Amino acid sequence: ETGVxxxxxHLVMGMTNKKSLKCEQHLGHNAMYWYKQSAKKxxxxxxxxxxxxxxxxxxxxxxxxxxxxxxxxxxLHLHTLQPxxxxxxxxxxxxxxxxxxGPGTRLTVL
Amino acid sequence: xxxxxQHPSTLSVQEGDSAVIKCTYSDxxxxxxxxxxxxxGKRPQLIIDIRSNVGEKKDQRIAVTLNKTAKHFSLHITETQPxxxxxxxxxxKGPGNQFYFGTGTSxxxxx
Numbered sequence: 001e002t003g004v005x006x007x008x009x010h011l012v013m014g015m016t017n018k019k020s021l022k023c024e025q026h027l028g029h030n031a032m033y034w035y036k037q038s039a040k041k042x043x044x045x046x047x048x049x050x051x052x053x054x055x056x057x058x059x060x061x062x063x064x065x066x067x068x069x070x071x072x073x074x075x076l077h078l079h080t081l082q083p084x085x086x087x088x089x090x091x092x093x094x095x096x097x098x099x100x101x102g103p104g105t106r107l108t109v110l
Numbered sequence: 111x112x113x114x115x116q117h118p119s120t121l122s123v124q125e126g127d128s129a130v131i132k133c134t135y136s137d138x139x140x141x142x143x144x145x146x147x148x149x150x151g152k153r154p155q156l157i158i159d160i161r162s163n164v165g166e167k168k169d170q171r172i173a174v175t176l177n178k179t180a181k182h183f184s185l186h187i188t189e190t191q192p193x194x195x196x197x198x199x200x201x202x203k204g205p206g207n208q209f210y211f212g213t214g215t216s217x218x219x220x221x
Contacts, residue, residue, distance in 0.1 A: 004153075031207060042114070043154075043199065043211040055207050090153070097142040097161075097203060101153040 003027045004102035006091050012108045015081060021105045023074040023091030031094040032074040034066060037104070038087045049074060081109045112137040114202050116212025123190050124220050131215045133200035134182045140202040143176060143183045144209075149196045157198075158185070190219045 004025045013019050023032065034046040048056035049068040063085075065077040074091055086109045091102040113136040123129045135143075141162040146154035160167045160174045160183065167174050171190075176183040187194055200212040 033209075040213070042213045043209075045208060048207045050207060094207075097144075098156060098159070099144070099209060101146075101155070103153045 004091060004093055004100050006089075006102035006105050008105060009103060010106045010108075012110065013078070013081065014110050015083075017081075018077070018079040020078065021076040021089055021091075021107075023076075023102055025072055025091075025093040025100075025102075027093055027095065027100065029093035029095045029100070030071055032068065032071075033092040033094070033099070034074065034076050035090040035092065036087045037090055043090070046076075078107075081107075083109050085109050112140055112202055112204065112208075112210040114200060114210045114212045116200050116215060118215060119213065120216045120218075122218045122220060125190060125192060127190055129185075129187045129190055129194070129217055129219075131185045131198055131200070131217070132182060133184070133202075133212050134180075135202040135210070136181065137202070137204060138178075138181070139204040140210075141205070142203040143174070144201050144203075145174060145185050146199045146201065147196045148199065148214075154199060187217075190217075192219050192221050195219045 007022045031050045036044040045058050046060045047066040052068050067075040088104045090104045092099045116133045144159040147157045148154040160176050171188045173186040197214045197216050199214050201209045203209045
């Protein structure tokens with residue numbers, strides 16, 4: 001375990017559902033990331049928070065909404081997703097240059 | 111922005127042989143280059159990294175080399191073992207917050 005946890009580990013949702021992914025780290029890191037991992041594609045950066053402030057938003061559709069209430073917790077709120085949003089969603093935290101990943105949430109959108 | 115390319119996409123080697131994975135990057139401002147190993151169903155884990163002020167770094171059977179002039183860096187695994195089978199990702203990071211990842215190499219070590 002690297003100290004970064006994610007819940008749930010698996011999620012199946014319909015296109016009209018609203019759900020949230022949670023990421024938690026107690027490593028004392030100040031930067032947290034959301035990535036999307038799809039087959040045969042590089043890890044896609046979605047959002048970056050540094051000291052609870054969003055610093056990057058890589059043209060992510062508004063149906064994904066991040067929230068960072070404190071430096072230990074990061075959420076990804078999902079609503080009206082599309083089947084092509086099915087992927088592994090990875091959270092990571094960073095100390096200096098080193099990045100530590102959570103186990104991911106495997107999301108399936110029906 | 112930065113563009114990282116990784117080759118090959120798949121690699122099969124006999125147990126005991128060496129494996130080499132290569133990445134190129136485009137932004138000369140990138141100064142940190144990590145390599146991650148991701149086993150099936152598990153999280154990516156940092157296995158080795160190198161900074162732009164160093165040309166080579168070694169950790170037991172794993173080594174990374176960096177050529178800043180040519181903008182490429184490589185992962186070398188010697189004496190491969192079946193447990194080395196996984197997907198390996200390279201990445202590049204500059205002064206900002208973003209990491210730019212390669213597309214991954216699926217390594218299979220044949221016993």
